[in-house]
Amino acid sequence: MSDLQSVIHSMREVQQRLDNSSKTIFALAKGNEKIASLRLERDIAKETYKAGLDAMNNLRTEASLLQSILRWQNDMGS
Incomplete structure (x- = not known):
């Protein structure tokens, strides 16, 4: 070989x-109930974290939109 x-x-x-x-x-x-419980807690924490990141990004987008609207209104008023 x-x-x-x-x-x-x-x-x-x-x-x-x-x-x-x-x-x-x-x-x-x-078959271990403790491990299953820990996995569930891990998965819940992971998805909660992801949801928080999504919410933060949505707020960032909303703030950017409001800034753009304000800038446009100020430019139109000048």
Whole structure:
């Protein structure tokens, strides 16, 4: 077997071990109520953060719009 084939074979073995380990960890964590609760809290916090960022961006856009309207009104009044 060439060096390249040996490396590829080794990489496939490592990938298989990682896949098996991932499946085992997932199976163990899936049934754990505490982990499920923590995941839920994490997901809620993540989505709350995203909603806050969206709200902030909306306010920024609204402020920019109001500035533009004010600038236009001032230019029209001059």
